Amino acid sequence: MSTPHIVVAGGGYVGMYTALGLQRQLRKGEARVTVIEPRSAMTYQPFLPEAAAGSLEPRHVVVPLRRTLKGCHVVTARVGVIDHAARSIRVQPVEGDPYDLAYDELVVALGSVARTLPIPGLAQHGMGFKQIEEAIALRNHVLDRLDVAASVSDSRTRRRALTFVFVGGGYAGIEALAEIEDMIRFATRYYDSVSPEDLRFVLVEASDRILPEVGADMGRYTVARLRDRAIEVRLETRLESCVDRHVVLSDGEQFDADTIVWTAGVKANPILATSDLPLDDKGRVRASTDLRVEGLAGAWTAGDNSAVPDLTHPGEFCSPSAQHAVRQARVLAANVVRSLRGQPLEDYKHKHVGSVASLGLYKGVAQVYGVKLRGFPAWFMHRTYHMSRLPTFNKKVRVVLDWTLALFFRRDVVSLGSLQHARDDFDRANT
Numbered sequence: 455m456s457t458p459h460i461v462v463a464g465g466g467y468v469g470m471y472t473a474l475g476l477q478r479q480l481r482k483g484e485a486r487v488t489v490i491e492p493r494s495a496m497t498y499q500p501f502l503p504e505a506a507a508g509s510l511e512p513r514h515v516v517v518p519l520r521r522t523l524k525g526c527h528v529v530t531a532r533v534g535v536i537d538h539a540a541r542s543i544r545v546q547p548v549e550g551d552p553y554d555l556a557y558d559e560l561v562v563a564l565g566s567v568a569r570t571l572p573i574p575g576l577a578q579h580g581m582g583f584k585q586i587e588e589a590i591a592l593r594n595h596v597l598d599r600l601d602v603a604a605s606v607s608d609s610r611t612r613r614r615a616l617t618f619v620f621v622g623g624g625y626a627g628i629e630a631l632a633e634i635e636d637m638i639r640f641a642t643r644y645y646d647s648v649s650p651e652d653l654r655f656v657l658v659e660a661s662d663r664i665l666p667e668v669g670a671d672m673g674r675y676t677v678a679r680l681r682d683r684a685i686e687v688r689l690e691t692r693l694e695s696c697v698d699r700h701v702v703l704s705d706g707e708q709f710d711a712d713t714i715v716w717t718a719g720v721k722a723n724p725i726l727a728t729s730d731l732p733l734d735d736k737g738r739v740r741a742s743t744d745l746r747v748e749g750l751a752g753a754w755t756a757g758d759n760s761a762v763p764d765l766t767h768p769g770e771f772c773s774p775s776a777q778h779a780v781r782q783a784r785v786l787a788a789n790v791v792r793s794l795r796g797q798p799l800e801d802y803k804h805k806h807v808g809s810v811a812s813l814g815l816y817k818g819v820a821q822v823y824g825v826k827l828r829g830f831p832a833w834f835m836h837r838t839y840h841m842s843r844l845p846t847f848n849k850k851v852r853v854v855l856d857w858t859l860a861l862f863f864r865r866d867v868v869s870l871g872s873l874q875h876a877r878d879d880f881d882r883a884n885t
Protein backbone atom coordinates (compact mmCIF):
# COMPACT_ATOMS: atom_id res chain seq x y z
CA MET A 455 0.00 0.00 0.00
CA SER A 456 1.36 3.46 -0.90
CA THR A 457 1.93 6.14 1.75
CA PRO A 458 -1.28 8.15 2.31
CA HIS A 459 -1.09 11.68 0.95
CA ILE A 460 -2.60 14.44 3.09
CA VAL A 461 -3.20 17.74 1.31
CA VAL A 462 -3.76 20.87 3.39
CA ALA A 463 -5.49 23.56 1.31
CA GLY A 464 -4.51 26.95 2.81
CA GLY A 465 -1.57 27.85 5.03
CA GLY A 466 -3.12 30.34 7.46
CA TYR A 467 -3.97 29.64 11.09
CA VAL A 468 -5.72 26.33 10.53
CA GLY A 469 -3.51 25.19 7.66
CA MET A 470 -0.21 25.93 9.37
CA TYR A 471 -1.19 24.61 12.80
CA THR A 472 -2.71 21.46 11.28
CA ALA A 473 0.43 20.79 9.24
CA LEU A 474 2.56 21.46 12.32
CA GLY A 475 0.47 19.00 14.34
CA LEU A 476 0.71 16.37 11.62
CA GLN A 477 4.45 16.90 11.31
CA ARG A 478 4.85 16.33 15.05
CA GLN A 479 2.51 13.35 15.39
CA LEU A 480 3.01 11.28 12.25
CA ARG A 481 5.52 8.47 12.41
CA LYS A 482 8.19 8.28 9.71
CA GLY A 483 6.59 7.04 6.47
CA GLU A 484 3.08 7.01 7.98
CA ALA A 485 1.85 9.75 5.60
CA ARG A 486 3.21 12.60 3.52
CA VAL A 487 1.83 16.12 3.87
CA THR A 488 1.51 18.82 1.19
CA VAL A 489 0.47 22.38 2.09
CA ILE A 490 -0.88 24.57 -0.73
CA GLU A 491 -0.81 28.31 0.00
CA PRO A 492 -0.31 31.30 -2.33
CA ARG A 493 1.75 33.18 0.28
CA SER A 494 5.12 31.99 1.53
CA ALA A 495 4.20 32.77 5.13
CA MET A 496 1.34 32.51 7.60
CA THR A 497 0.10 35.90 8.83
CA TYR A 498 -0.57 36.46 12.53
CA GLN A 499 -3.59 38.69 11.85
CA PRO A 500 -4.16 40.05 15.38
CA PHE A 501 -0.85 41.92 15.04
CA LEU A 502 -1.74 43.52 11.69
CA PRO A 503 -2.97 46.78 13.32
CA GLU A 504 0.33 47.15 15.20
CA ALA A 505 2.26 46.37 12.02
CA ALA A 506 0.21 49.03 10.19
CA ALA A 507 0.93 51.53 12.96
CA GLY A 508 4.66 50.88 12.92
CA SER A 509 4.82 49.41 16.44
CA LEU A 510 5.89 46.09 14.92
CA GLU A 511 8.08 45.31 11.97
CA PRO A 512 5.75 43.63 9.39
CA ARG A 513 8.21 40.77 8.78
CA HIS A 514 7.96 39.85 12.45
CA VAL A 515 4.23 39.12 12.32
CA VAL A 516 4.47 36.53 9.55
CA VAL A 517 5.76 32.99 9.96
CA PRO A 518 7.61 31.47 6.97
CA LEU A 519 5.93 28.18 6.06
CA ARG A 520 8.94 26.36 4.62
CA ARG A 521 11.08 27.12 7.66
CA THR A 522 8.37 26.08 10.13
CA LEU A 523 7.02 23.07 8.24
CA LYS A 524 10.27 21.30 7.43
CA GLY A 525 8.57 17.90 7.38
CA CYS A 526 5.94 19.00 4.84
CA HIS A 527 6.02 19.80 1.16
CA VAL A 528 4.93 23.43 0.69
CA VAL A 529 3.52 24.46 -2.69
CA THR A 530 3.19 28.19 -3.39
CA ALA A 531 -0.05 28.16 -5.35
CA ARG A 532 -3.77 28.76 -5.24
CA VAL A 533 -6.23 25.96 -4.84
CA GLY A 534 -8.87 25.85 -7.57
CA VAL A 535 -11.66 23.33 -8.02
CA ILE A 536 -11.81 20.60 -5.39
CA ASP A 537 -13.25 17.37 -6.80
CA HIS A 538 -13.50 15.28 -3.69
CA ALA A 539 -15.39 12.47 -5.42
CA ALA A 540 -12.25 11.97 -7.55
CA ARG A 541 -9.92 12.82 -4.61
CA SER A 542 -8.34 15.51 -6.76
CA ILE A 543 -7.55 19.19 -6.24
CA ARG A 544 -6.69 21.76 -8.90
CA VAL A 545 -3.43 23.61 -8.17
CA GLN A 546 -2.72 26.98 -9.80
CA PRO A 547 0.95 27.89 -9.20
CA VAL A 548 1.98 31.52 -9.10
CA GLU A 549 3.46 30.95 -12.58
CA GLY A 550 2.86 28.16 -15.07
CA ASP A 551 -0.05 25.91 -15.96
CA PRO A 552 -2.52 24.56 -13.43
CA TYR A 553 -2.38 20.85 -12.61
CA ASP A 554 -4.40 18.32 -10.63
CA LEU A 555 -3.04 16.80 -7.45
CA ALA A 556 -4.33 13.50 -6.07
CA TYR A 557 -4.82 13.04 -2.34
CA ASP A 558 -6.14 10.55 0.19
CA GLU A 559 -7.03 13.02 2.94
CA LEU A 560 -7.92 16.68 2.40
CA VAL A 561 -7.87 19.47 4.99
CA VAL A 562 -9.93 22.47 3.82
CA ALA A 563 -8.44 25.56 5.51
CA LEU A 564 -9.04 28.33 2.98
CA GLY A 565 -10.22 30.91 5.51
CA SER A 566 -12.38 33.91 4.68
CA VAL A 567 -12.32 36.98 2.48
CA ALA A 568 -13.67 40.48 3.04
CA ARG A 569 -17.47 40.58 2.86
CA THR A 570 -18.02 43.42 0.44
CA LEU A 571 -21.24 44.98 -0.85
CA PRO A 572 -22.05 46.40 -4.28
CA ILE A 573 -21.45 49.98 -3.11
CA PRO A 574 -20.57 52.33 -6.00
CA GLY A 575 -16.84 53.16 -5.90
CA LEU A 576 -15.95 50.63 -3.20
CA ALA A 577 -14.18 48.15 -5.48
CA GLN A 578 -12.07 50.99 -6.98
CA HIS A 579 -11.21 52.98 -3.86
CA GLY A 580 -11.74 50.77 -0.79
CA MET A 581 -8.80 49.09 0.94
CA GLY A 582 -9.08 45.78 2.79
CA PHE A 583 -7.34 44.98 6.06
CA LYS A 584 -6.77 41.26 6.28
CA GLN A 585 -3.35 40.60 4.86
CA ILE A 586 0.14 41.82 5.67
CA GLU A 587 0.49 43.59 2.31
CA GLU A 588 -2.71 45.52 3.07
CA ALA A 589 -1.37 46.59 6.47
CA ILE A 590 1.90 47.78 4.91
CA ALA A 591 0.07 49.52 2.06
CA LEU A 592 -2.29 51.28 4.48
CA ARG A 593 0.60 52.54 6.60
CA ASN A 594 2.43 53.85 3.54
CA HIS A 595 -0.75 55.36 2.15
CA VAL A 596 -1.78 57.30 5.26
CA LEU A 597 1.74 58.62 5.88
CA ASP A 598 1.93 59.55 2.22
CA ARG A 599 -1.34 61.51 2.63
CA LEU A 600 0.28 63.51 5.44
CA ASP A 601 3.15 64.40 3.09
CA VAL A 602 0.62 65.44 0.43
CA ALA A 603 -1.42 67.55 2.87
CA ALA A 604 1.71 69.27 4.12
CA SER A 605 2.83 70.16 0.61
CA VAL A 606 -0.27 71.38 -1.27
CA SER A 607 -1.78 74.83 -1.37
CA ASP A 608 -5.27 73.71 -2.44
CA SER A 609 -7.42 73.41 0.70
CA ARG A 610 -9.78 70.83 -0.84
CA THR A 611 -6.94 68.46 -1.71
CA ARG A 612 -5.52 68.94 1.74
CA ARG A 613 -8.84 68.22 3.45
CA ARG A 614 -9.46 65.03 1.50
CA ALA A 615 -5.89 63.86 2.17
CA LEU A 616 -6.47 64.28 5.90
CA THR A 617 -9.86 62.51 5.98
CA PHE A 618 -9.74 58.82 6.91
CA VAL A 619 -12.85 56.64 6.79
CA PHE A 620 -13.09 53.18 8.33
CA VAL A 621 -16.20 51.11 7.61
CA GLY A 622 -17.01 48.30 10.06
CA GLY A 623 -16.86 48.24 13.85
CA GLY A 624 -15.59 44.73 14.59
CA TYR A 625 -12.19 44.23 16.25
CA ALA A 626 -10.27 44.29 12.96
CA GLY A 627 -11.74 47.67 12.01
CA ILE A 628 -11.60 49.25 15.45
CA GLU A 629 -8.04 48.15 16.13
CA ALA A 630 -6.91 49.30 12.69
CA LEU A 631 -8.62 52.68 13.11
CA ALA A 632 -7.36 53.23 16.66
CA GLU A 633 -3.76 52.24 15.90
CA ILE A 634 -3.59 54.29 12.69
CA GLU A 635 -5.11 57.34 14.38
CA ASP A 636 -2.57 57.00 17.18
CA MET A 637 0.29 56.82 14.70
CA ILE A 638 -0.86 59.73 12.52
CA ARG A 639 -1.54 61.95 15.50
CA PHE A 640 2.02 61.21 16.68
CA ALA A 641 3.43 61.79 13.18
CA THR A 642 1.94 65.31 12.92
CA ARG A 643 4.60 66.55 15.39
CA TYR A 644 7.09 66.36 12.52
CA TYR A 645 4.91 68.48 10.22
CA ASP A 646 4.93 72.23 10.73
CA SER A 647 1.77 72.70 8.65
CA VAL A 648 -0.39 69.78 9.87
CA SER A 649 -1.72 69.58 13.41
CA PRO A 650 -3.83 66.86 15.07
CA GLU A 651 -6.90 69.15 14.80
CA ASP A 652 -6.60 69.00 10.99
CA LEU A 653 -7.15 65.22 10.97
CA ARG A 654 -10.63 63.82 10.43
CA PHE A 655 -11.29 60.18 11.33
CA VAL A 656 -14.76 58.75 10.66
CA LEU A 657 -15.94 55.31 11.75
CA VAL A 658 -19.06 54.08 9.94
CA GLU A 659 -20.95 51.17 11.49
CA ALA A 660 -24.32 49.89 10.27
CA SER A 661 -25.48 48.47 13.62
CA ASP A 662 -26.06 50.36 16.87
CA ARG A 663 -22.86 49.11 18.55
CA ILE A 664 -19.21 48.36 17.95
CA LEU A 665 -16.91 45.58 19.13
CA PRO A 666 -19.63 42.99 19.82
CA GLU A 667 -16.75 40.61 20.71
CA VAL A 668 -16.13 42.40 24.05
CA GLY A 669 -19.77 42.85 25.06
CA ALA A 670 -22.18 45.82 25.04
CA ASP A 671 -20.61 47.67 28.05
CA MET A 672 -17.13 47.56 26.69
CA GLY A 673 -18.45 48.50 23.24
CA ARG A 674 -20.04 51.65 24.71
CA TYR A 675 -16.84 52.40 26.63
CA THR A 676 -14.86 52.12 23.37
CA VAL A 677 -17.23 54.49 21.55
CA ALA A 678 -16.76 57.04 24.34
CA ARG A 679 -12.94 56.73 24.27
CA LEU A 680 -12.82 57.05 20.49
CA ARG A 681 -15.04 60.14 20.64
CA ASP A 682 -12.71 61.60 23.30
CA ARG A 683 -10.05 61.36 20.63
CA ALA A 684 -12.28 63.38 18.24
CA ILE A 685 -12.96 60.29 16.13
CA GLU A 686 -16.45 60.57 14.62
CA VAL A 687 -18.24 57.33 15.46
CA ARG A 688 -21.36 57.05 13.29
CA LEU A 689 -23.55 54.18 14.44
CA GLU A 690 -26.58 52.93 12.49
CA THR A 691 -25.03 54.50 9.42
CA ARG A 692 -24.04 52.90 6.12
CA LEU A 693 -21.59 53.83 3.41
CA GLU A 694 -23.79 54.39 0.34
CA SER A 695 -21.24 55.45 -2.24
CA CYS A 696 -17.58 56.46 -2.62
CA VAL A 697 -17.31 57.14 -6.36
CA ASP A 698 -14.16 59.18 -7.05
CA ARG A 699 -13.51 59.02 -3.28
CA HIS A 700 -16.57 61.19 -2.65
CA VAL A 701 -18.09 59.52 0.42
CA VAL A 702 -21.87 59.50 0.79
CA LEU A 703 -23.29 58.19 4.07
CA SER A 704 -26.84 57.02 4.76
CA ASP A 705 -27.32 59.85 7.30
CA GLY A 706 -27.01 62.34 4.45
CA GLU A 707 -23.45 63.47 5.16
CA GLN A 708 -21.14 63.79 2.13
CA PHE A 709 -17.42 64.56 2.00
CA ASP A 710 -14.23 63.63 0.12
CA ALA A 711 -11.73 61.18 1.61
CA ASP A 712 -8.53 59.75 0.15
CA THR A 713 -8.58 56.83 2.60
CA ILE A 714 -11.50 54.40 2.77
CA VAL A 715 -10.78 51.20 4.70
CA TRP A 716 -13.35 48.41 4.50
CA THR A 717 -13.46 46.06 7.48
CA ALA A 718 -17.17 45.24 7.54
CA GLY A 719 -16.94 41.52 8.19
CA VAL A 720 -15.81 38.40 6.41
CA LYS A 721 -17.38 35.57 4.42
CA ALA A 722 -16.13 32.06 3.66
CA ASN A 723 -13.65 31.76 0.80
CA PRO A 724 -15.79 31.88 -2.41
CA ILE A 725 -13.58 29.28 -4.14
CA LEU A 726 -15.47 26.68 -2.08
CA ALA A 727 -18.55 27.26 -4.23
CA THR A 728 -16.75 25.54 -7.13
CA SER A 729 -16.11 22.40 -5.08
CA ASP A 730 -18.30 19.34 -4.53
CA LEU A 731 -18.10 19.80 -0.74
CA PRO A 732 -21.35 20.33 1.23
CA LEU A 733 -21.85 24.04 2.01
CA ASP A 734 -24.32 25.85 4.25
CA ASP A 735 -26.35 28.92 3.23
CA LYS A 736 -23.38 31.17 4.10
CA GLY A 737 -21.05 29.27 1.77
CA ARG A 738 -19.18 27.57 4.65
CA VAL A 739 -18.14 23.92 4.51
CA ARG A 740 -20.42 21.90 6.76
CA ALA A 741 -18.34 20.27 9.51
CA SER A 742 -19.24 17.59 12.00
CA THR A 743 -18.19 17.90 15.62
CA ASP A 744 -15.01 15.88 15.01
CA LEU A 745 -14.05 18.29 12.19
CA ARG A 746 -14.70 15.89 9.32
CA VAL A 747 -16.57 17.42 6.40
CA GLU A 748 -20.15 16.36 7.02
CA GLY A 749 -20.98 13.08 5.35
CA LEU A 750 -17.63 12.61 3.58
CA ALA A 751 -14.73 10.26 4.27
CA GLY A 752 -11.21 11.64 3.84
CA ALA A 753 -12.15 15.33 4.09
CA TRP A 754 -11.62 17.64 7.08
CA THR A 755 -12.23 21.30 7.75
CA ALA A 756 -11.93 24.05 10.39
CA GLY A 757 -11.57 27.79 10.80
CA ASP A 758 -13.27 30.72 9.08
CA ASN A 759 -14.24 28.69 5.99
CA SER A 760 -16.28 26.17 7.94
CA ALA A 761 -19.46 25.85 9.96
CA VAL A 762 -18.25 23.95 13.03
CA PRO A 763 -20.99 23.17 15.57
CA ASP A 764 -20.36 24.95 18.88
CA LEU A 765 -20.87 22.22 21.48
CA THR A 766 -20.91 24.84 24.25
CA HIS A 767 -23.93 26.55 22.62
CA PRO A 768 -26.03 23.81 21.00
CA GLY A 769 -27.59 24.92 17.72
CA GLU A 770 -24.91 27.58 17.09
CA PHE A 771 -21.62 27.53 15.20
CA CYS A 772 -18.13 28.56 16.31
CA SER A 773 -17.34 32.21 15.53
CA PRO A 774 -14.66 33.02 12.95
CA SER A 775 -11.75 33.73 15.28
CA ALA A 776 -8.12 32.84 15.79
CA GLN A 777 -9.09 31.49 19.18
CA HIS A 778 -11.17 28.73 17.59
CA ALA A 779 -8.93 28.31 14.53
CA VAL A 780 -5.82 27.37 16.53
CA ARG A 781 -7.65 24.98 18.84
CA GLN A 782 -9.62 23.38 16.02
CA ALA A 783 -6.38 22.83 14.08
CA ARG A 784 -4.90 20.91 17.01
CA VAL A 785 -7.94 18.62 17.28
CA LEU A 786 -8.11 18.27 13.51
CA ALA A 787 -4.47 17.17 13.18
CA ALA A 788 -4.87 14.67 16.02
CA ASN A 789 -8.08 13.30 14.44
CA VAL A 790 -6.45 12.82 11.03
CA VAL A 791 -3.69 10.81 12.71
CA ARG A 792 -6.24 8.83 14.76
CA SER A 793 -8.25 8.05 11.65
CA LEU A 794 -5.14 6.79 9.82
CA ARG A 795 -4.50 4.51 12.81
CA GLY A 796 -8.12 3.35 13.06
CA GLN A 797 -8.59 4.99 16.48
CA PRO A 798 -11.76 6.79 17.70
CA LEU A 799 -11.98 10.52 16.97
CA GLU A 800 -12.31 13.39 19.44
CA ASP A 801 -15.02 16.08 19.25
CA TYR A 802 -14.07 19.77 19.18
CA LYS A 803 -15.36 21.65 22.19
CA HIS A 804 -14.13 25.04 23.36
CA LYS A 805 -15.97 27.80 25.16
CA HIS A 806 -15.02 31.18 23.66
CA VAL A 807 -13.17 32.91 26.49
CA GLY A 808 -13.72 36.48 25.29
CA SER A 809 -11.69 39.04 23.37
CA VAL A 810 -9.03 41.66 23.83
CA ALA A 811 -8.54 44.67 21.57
CA SER A 812 -5.84 47.29 21.40
CA LEU A 813 -6.95 50.90 20.89
CA GLY A 814 -3.51 52.34 20.26
CA LEU A 815 -0.43 52.65 22.45
CA TYR A 816 -1.25 51.98 26.16
CA LYS A 817 -5.02 51.90 25.43
CA GLY A 818 -7.24 48.84 25.17
CA VAL A 819 -10.44 47.04 26.06
CA ALA A 820 -11.05 43.42 27.01
CA GLN A 821 -13.61 40.96 28.26
CA VAL A 822 -12.06 37.63 29.18
CA TYR A 823 -13.81 34.93 31.25
CA GLY A 824 -16.42 37.60 32.07
CA VAL A 825 -13.77 39.96 33.50
CA LYS A 826 -13.86 43.44 31.95
CA LEU A 827 -10.66 45.41 31.58
CA ARG A 828 -10.05 48.82 30.08
CA GLY A 829 -7.16 51.19 29.44
CA PHE A 830 -3.61 50.11 30.21
CA PRO A 831 -4.40 46.69 31.82
CA ALA A 832 -6.42 45.67 28.74
CA TRP A 833 -3.72 46.89 26.40
CA PHE A 834 -1.06 45.03 28.40
CA MET A 835 -3.18 41.87 28.34
CA HIS A 836 -3.62 42.25 24.56
CA ARG A 837 0.13 42.37 24.08
CA THR A 838 1.07 39.56 26.44
CA TYR A 839 -1.75 37.28 25.26
CA HIS A 840 -0.93 37.66 21.58
CA MET A 841 2.80 37.46 22.17
CA SER A 842 2.26 34.12 23.93
CA ARG A 843 0.14 32.90 20.99
CA LEU A 844 2.45 34.07 18.21
CA PRO A 845 3.90 30.97 16.53
CA THR A 846 7.64 30.20 16.90
CA PHE A 847 10.14 31.34 19.52
CA ASN A 848 12.04 33.29 16.86
CA LYS A 849 9.04 35.55 16.12
CA LYS A 850 8.19 36.00 19.80
CA VAL A 851 11.71 37.29 20.48
CA ARG A 852 11.60 39.64 17.50
CA VAL A 853 8.24 41.07 18.55
CA VAL A 854 9.43 41.64 22.14
CA LEU A 855 12.55 43.35 20.78
CA ASP A 856 10.38 45.60 18.57
CA TRP A 857 8.33 46.63 21.59
CA THR A 858 11.43 47.12 23.74
CA LEU A 859 13.10 49.30 21.11
CA ALA A 860 9.91 51.34 20.82
CA LEU A 861 10.25 52.22 24.52
CA PHE A 862 13.58 53.93 23.85
CA PHE A 863 13.12 55.27 20.34
CA ARG A 864 10.03 56.97 19.02
CA ARG A 865 7.87 55.45 16.30
CA ASP A 866 9.32 55.37 12.81
CA VAL A 867 6.88 57.36 10.70
CA VAL A 868 8.41 57.30 7.26
CA SER A 869 6.28 56.35 4.26
CA LEU A 870 7.77 53.81 1.89
CA GLY A 871 4.90 54.16 -0.58
CA SER A 872 7.52 54.54 -3.30
CA LEU A 873 8.02 50.76 -3.01
CA GLN A 874 4.98 50.52 -5.28
CA HIS A 875 6.99 52.36 -7.94
CA ALA A 876 10.43 50.88 -7.41
CA ARG A 877 11.34 51.01 -11.11
CA ASP A 878 10.36 54.68 -11.69
CA ASP A 879 13.84 56.20 -11.18
CA PHE A 880 15.51 53.55 -13.29
CA ASP A 881 12.90 54.05 -16.04
CA ARG A 882 13.48 57.82 -15.99
CA ALA A 883 17.22 57.24 -16.25
CA ASN A 884 16.59 55.15 -19.35
CA THR A 885 14.57 57.79 -21.20
Ligand SMILES: Cc1cc2nc3c(=O)[nH]c(=O)nc-3n(C[C@H](O)[C@H](O)[C@H](O)COP(=O)(O)OP(=O)(O)OC[C@H]3O[C@@H](n4cnc5c(N)ncnc54)[C@H](O)[C@@H]3O)c2cc1C
Binds near residue numbers: 533584
Ligand atom coordinates in the same frame (compact mmCIF):
# COMPACT_ATOMS: atom_id res chain seq x y z
C1 LIG B 1 -6.94 42.52 11.46
C2 LIG B 1 -7.44 41.25 12.10
C3 LIG B 1 -7.34 41.12 13.47
C4 LIG B 1 -7.81 39.95 14.07
N1 LIG B 1 -7.68 39.83 15.43
C5 LIG B 1 -8.15 38.73 16.04
C6 LIG B 1 -8.05 38.60 17.44
O1 LIG B 1 -7.59 39.51 18.14
N2 LIG B 1 -8.53 37.45 18.02
C7 LIG B 1 -9.07 36.42 17.27
O2 LIG B 1 -9.46 35.40 17.84
N3 LIG B 1 -9.16 36.52 15.94
C8 LIG B 1 -8.71 37.64 15.29
N4 LIG B 1 -8.81 37.75 13.94
C9 LIG B 1 -9.45 36.66 13.16
C10 LIG B 1 -8.48 35.52 12.87
O3 LIG B 1 -7.27 36.02 12.36
C11 LIG B 1 -9.13 34.54 11.88
O4 LIG B 1 -10.31 34.06 12.46
C12 LIG B 1 -8.18 33.36 11.60
O5 LIG B 1 -7.09 33.82 10.85
C13 LIG B 1 -8.90 32.23 10.84
O6 LIG B 1 -7.99 31.24 10.50
P1 LIG B 1 -8.17 30.44 9.11
O7 LIG B 1 -7.04 29.47 9.03
O8 LIG B 1 -9.55 29.94 9.00
O9 LIG B 1 -8.01 31.56 8.00
P2 LIG B 1 -6.68 32.35 7.59
O10 LIG B 1 -5.76 32.46 8.74
O11 LIG B 1 -7.14 33.60 6.92
O12 LIG B 1 -6.01 31.37 6.53
C14 LIG B 1 -6.57 31.11 5.26
C15 LIG B 1 -5.40 30.91 4.31
O13 LIG B 1 -5.93 30.43 3.07
C16 LIG B 1 -5.17 31.03 2.04
N5 LIG B 1 -5.94 30.99 0.80
C17 LIG B 1 -6.93 31.79 0.39
N6 LIG B 1 -7.38 31.41 -0.82
C18 LIG B 1 -6.64 30.35 -1.17
C19 LIG B 1 -6.61 29.50 -2.31
N7 LIG B 1 -7.44 29.68 -3.33
N8 LIG B 1 -5.72 28.50 -2.33
C20 LIG B 1 -4.87 28.29 -1.30
N9 LIG B 1 -4.85 29.05 -0.20
C21 LIG B 1 -5.72 30.07 -0.15
C22 LIG B 1 -4.91 32.45 2.54
O14 LIG B 1 -3.80 33.04 1.86
C23 LIG B 1 -4.66 32.21 4.01
O15 LIG B 1 -3.31 32.05 4.29
C24 LIG B 1 -8.36 38.90 13.29
C25 LIG B 1 -8.45 39.06 11.90
C26 LIG B 1 -8.00 40.22 11.31
C27 LIG B 1 -8.11 40.37 9.81
